Amino acid sequence: MSEVKNVLSLHGISKFFPGVKALDNVSFDIRPGEVHALVGENGAGKSTLMKILAGLYNPDQGNIIHQDKHVKIRNPLEARTRGILLIHQELSLSPELSVAENIYLGAWPTNFFGVLKKRKLNKDSLIALSAMGCDFGPKVRVGSLSIAKRQMVEIARAQAFNANVVIFDEPTASLTDTEKEQLFNTIRELKARDVGIVYISHKMDEIFEIADRITVLRDGTVQGTVHTKDTNINLITKMMIGRELNTFFTRANSEIGSEVLRVEKLCRKGEFENVSFSIKSGEVLGLYGLIGAGRSEVAETIFGVRKADSGKIAWMEKEINFPTPRQAIDMGLCLAPESRKEQGLVLNMSGKNNVTLPHLVKYSNYTVMDWRRELATFEKYREVLDIKTTGADQEVVQLSGGNQQKFVLAKWLCNEPDLLILDEPTRGIDVGSKSAIHALIAGLAEQGLAVIVISSEMPEVLGVSHRILTMSEGRLNGEFSGMEMTESNLINAVSQHLEQTA
Amino acid sequence: MKQTLVKITTEWLMRNHIWAFLFLVVIFFTFASPYFLSINNLSNVLTQSAFIGILAIGMTLVMINGEIDLSVGAILAVSVALSIGLQNSGLGIWTSVMLALFSGAMLGFLNGSLIALSGINSFIITLGGLIGIRGLVFVYTGGDALIVKDFSYTEYPEIYLGPFSITAIIFLSLIAFFQWFLTSTKHGREAYAIGDNAEAAYDAGILVKRHVVINFTICGFLAAISGILLSMRLGTAEPQAGRIWELWTIIAVVLGGTRLTGGYGSMLKTLGGVLTLAVVQNGLRLMNTPNYVELIVMGAVLILALGLDRLFTSKTRENV
Numbered sequence: 001m002s003e004v005k006n007v008l009s010l011h012g013i014s015k016f017f018p019g020v021k022a023l024d025n026v027s028f029d030i031r032p033g034e035v036h037a038l039v040g041e042n043g044a045g046k047s048t049l050m051k052i053l054a055g056l057y058n059p060d061q062g063n064i065i066h067q068d069k070h071v072k073i074r075n076p077l078e079a080r081t082r083g084i085l086l087i088h089q090e091l092s093l094s095p096e097l098s099v100a101e102n103i104y105l106g107a108w109p110t111n112f113f114g115v116l117k118k119r120k121l122n123k124d125s126l127i128a129l130s131a132m133g134c135d136f137g138p139k140v141r142v143g144s145l146s147i148a149k150r151q152m153v154e155i156a157r158a159q160a161f162n163a164n165v166v167i168f169d170e171p172t173a174s175l176t177d178t179e180k181e182q183l184f185n186t187i188r189e190l191k192a193r194d195v196g197i198v199y200i201s202h203k204m205d206e207i208f209e210i211a212d213r214i215t216v217l218r219d220g221t222v223q224g225t226v227h228t229k230d231t232n233i234n235l236i237t238k239m240m241i242g243r244e245l246n247t248f249f250t251r252a253n254s255e256i257g258s259e260v261l262r263v264e265k266l267c268r269k270g271e272f273e274n275v276s277f278s279i280k281s282g283e284v285l286g287l288y289g290l291i292g293a294g295r296s297e298v299a300e301t302i303f304g305v306r307k308a309d310s311g312k313i314a315w316m317e318k319e320i321n322f323p324t325p326r327q328a329i330d331m332g333l334c335l336a337p338e339s340r341k342e343q344g345l346v347l348n349m350s351g352k353n354n355v356t357l358p359h360l361v362k363y364s365n366y367t368v369m370d371w372r373r374e375l376a377t378f379e380k381y382r383e384v385l386d387i388k389t390t391g392a393d394q395e396v397v398q399l400s401g402g403n404q405q406k407f408v409l410a411k412w413l414c415n416e417p418d419l420l421i422l423d424e425p426t427r428g429i430d431v432g433s434k435s436a437i438h439a440l441i442a443g444l445a446e447q448g449l450a451v452i453v454i455s456s457e458m459p460e461v462l463g464v465s466h467r468i469l470t471m472s473e474g475r476l477n478g479e480f481s482g483m484e485m486t487e488s489n490l491i492n493a494v495s496q497h498l499e500q501t502a
Numbered sequence: 503m504k505q506t507l508v509k510i511t512t513e514w515l516m517r518n519h520i521w522a523f524l525f526l527v528v529i530f531f532t533f534a535s536p537y538f539l540s541i542n543n544l545s546n547v548l549t550q551s552a553f554i555g556i557l558a559i560g561m562t563l564v565m566i567n568g569e570i571d572l573s574v575g576a577i578l579a580v581s582v583a584l585s586i587g588l589q590n591s592g593l594g595i596w597t598s599v600m601l602a603l604f605s606g607a608m609l610g611f612l613n614g615s616l617i618a619l620s621g622i623n624s625f626i627i628t629l630g631g632l633i634g635i636r637g638l639v640f641v642y643t644g645g646d647a648l649i650v651k652d653f654s655y656t657e658y659p660e661i662y663l664g665p666f667s668i669t670a671i672i673f674l675s676l677i678a679f680f681q682w683f684l685t686s687t688k689h690g691r692e693a694y695a696i697g698d699n700a701e702a703a704y705d706a707g708i709l710v711k712r713h714v715v716i717n718f719t720i721c722g723f724l725a726a727i728s729g730i731l732l733s734m735r736l737g738t739a740e741p742q743a744g745r746i747w748e749l750w751t752i753i754a755v756v757l758g759g760t761r762l763t764g765g766y767g768s769m770l771k772t773l774g775g776v777l778t779l780a781v782v783q784n785g786l787r788l789m790n791t792p793n794y795v796e797l798i799v800m801g802a803v804l805i806l807a808l809g810l811d812r813l814f815t816s817k818t819r820e821n822v
């Protein structure tokens with residue numbers, strides 16, 4: 001094979017943050033018409049590397065060659081004008097603006113005097129949206145869309161922009177399967193247009209489906225770049241975490257005790273109807289369904305973030321009023337929410353303080369804070385969950401996406417309540433830490449906690465649960481335990497209802 | 503057909519609740535005072551509202567951008583002092599006016615540049631401006647009121663087009679222009695993007711700092727316009743002119759429904775807020791209400807109108 005031309009290449013890039021060497025002499029290249037996957041543990045430096053390409057960070061060392069020219073990308077505008085587009089790990093949208101305005105943010109069409117060409121803006125956006133099969137129009141306010149749809153708006157940017165490099169940083173974290181397919185179609189179209197694509201994800205099956213080459217980062221250094229066809233999942237995982245990963249799932253071997261929570265005919269208009277189930281201590285209950293099925297809404301209603309329209313809740317076999325979140329926490333019910341940025345963390349606070357935030361009474365005995373105990377808790381979870389931070393006082397805003405997610409979990413795990421609801425506990429978390437979290441769930445159940453695991457990842461629900469409920473379009477429509485917990489049963493249950501209503 | 507018209511109107515009123523509120527206030531004063539509902543009085547109210555109104559236009563722009571400008575009252579005072587002071591020292595009327603406008607724009611530019619370059623919160627920087635610029639006015643006027651020598655200067659506000667004074671016409675034209683500016687130009691719409699989510703705007707390659715500088719410059723320029731109109735009307739330049747007007751301006755803008763946190767608002771809302779404030783003030787005076795009662799009522803109006811906003815917005819916008 002002759003010389004392959006790169007659209008973009010990085011040579012010897014290093015980046016230091018106070019106390020961390022985020023990137024150490026990294027070289028990486030992107031060819032036109034190629035999907036280049038970038039994988040690595042949480043905090044390996046993937047997002048940092050891509051932010052350098054997007055002009056958000058300046059590298060401390062190294063150089064960038066774009067279309068055969070040495071370049072400096074000092075700010076996002078320079079990246080955009082060169083045709084480099086980054087689709088962010090966290091949503092980067094303006095809720096008050098319309099879909100069309102968000103798609104073309106920063107590059108709105110105008111005439112000579114700076115007057116917007118609104119019709120062109122809406123027309124072009126409509127083309128991009130319909131190419132992706134979106135069911136919402138360009139004039140809708142982004143703030144009124146669901147998270148998954150907002151993600152599609154971000155992705156529509158890739159479709160709409162005339163870019164030569166498009167970077168996707170964990171785009172599928174909150175997408176349903178059909179939306180994921182639309183994303184992959186978009187990626188294939190971009191490939192056909194000779195766009196160079198970088199794809200970051202913790203989901204190995206996706207990587208092997210879409211990527212041509214894979215580069216593995218570990219602790220800021222490149223472990224190697226391989227062609228997808230020459231490798232397999234085990235090899236990549238080993239490169240990522242430096243050891244074999246044998247068992248992915250651990251089911252709790254616990255004694256099922258008395259009933260902890262019973263929910264009867266819970267309803268909330270437009271979100272879910274007639275939800276009834278119960279859970280016993282020591283039990284891990286899986287709640288499986290597609291994104292948007294109403295699972296998180298049910299969890300938030302039980303926890304008191306939302307108000308139910310009707311229904312009953314019984315706690316420890318006694319009927320109770322719908323609690324507020326504070327009452328729920330005090331009686332021993334905790335919910336680790338799915339989106340870390342909006343619901344989970346105080347971003348400008350240290351990791352340690354975030355973890356103990358809901359339990360200050362416990363850590364202070366109603367008087368002054370017990371620093372030592374707080375620190376011990378922090379250290380314990382930092383070790384178990386393998387959280388990468390420079391210390392107890394580092395603000396969580398500085399952490400990588402996956403490490404923030406780990407703090408959300410630690411915050412609720414450390415309370416050791418009677419019932420723990422985990423909403424998508426391993427979203428955005430690397431494979432190594434995933435199994436640590438699964439082991440932790442099993443351990444808690446063995447201590448007698450009841451755990452509800454909400455997940456749209458089938459292997460995860462199948463692997464950790466004693467019993468699985470399926471949910472679609474706001475209704476529970478299946479319950480499986482023992483030998484009935486199979487992939488095909490779950491898929492049938494979830495899709496059956498869709499057909500009926502279609 | 504009829505149904506949709508009703509629906510559109512109710513939706514518009516839900517989003518621009520201040521106009522519904524203004525309507526109620528007008529009805530109230532119509533019954534409360536026989537002098538209220540006359541062309542003469544209403545024309546007067548509109549003219550009086552124009553000074554705070556023009557300040558509020560700049561404030562709205564800056565606030566949608568996610569910032570605040572506390573120095574508008576002081577910039578207005580500079581403009582009042584310069585336009586009269588320079589005339590008196592022998593420059594022509596229009597030269598003085600141009601210089602006053604220019605210095606307003608420059609002070610706004612200075613505010614904006616300091617905010618953009620230092621990264622310090624606009625509240626702090628313009629709070630400094632509020633005190634410092636007022637100090638300059640005292641230095642310039644020597645602490646006394648300047649009185650205009652060429653009385654033809656004070657005749658301009660007497661120009662009327664039907665019931666509309668020139669002052670009111672300038673105010674309404676500026677509202678119309680900036681409403682268009684906000685909705686139809688790239689710069690205007692980008693102000694919303696920045697106020698709403700500055701990080702996302704920056705990531706998308708929008709030059710956030712340049713926007714801040716431009717919008718503060720516009721705000722300063724508008725404050726100077728308001729100052730010129732005021733100086734023509736009063737014929738004197740008090741160093742205390744426009745004191746605590748920045749507060750009334752902010753109240754008018756917020757009353758209209760523009761958000762202090764940025765990313766949301768419009769000039770039509772602000773117009774509603776400005777008029778409501780002016781009508782309440784005028785109505786209370788017609789009813790011979792003591793000054794302190796007026797303040798109490800104004801405070802209550804603010805809270806009431808914002809309560810209305812809260813009620814409607816929680817109905818019209820879900821999951822935010």
Ligand SMILES: Nc1ncnc2c1ncn2[C@@H]1O[C@H](COP(=O)(O)OP(=O)(O)OP(=O)(O)O)[C@@H](O)[C@H]1O
Nearest residue numbers: 017022042043044045046047048398399400401402
């Ligand atoms: N602004 C910052 N200040 C200080 N440290 C930072 C900052 N941004 C990133 N880091 C650190 O750099 C390292 C790499 O972070 P990065 O976000 O690139 O990880 P990642 O590979 O994208 O991980 P994830 O899979 O969790 O998203 C982490 O240790 C992180 O704490």
Ligand SMILES: [Mg+2]
Nearest residue numbers: 047089400401
């Ligand atoms: Mg990342």
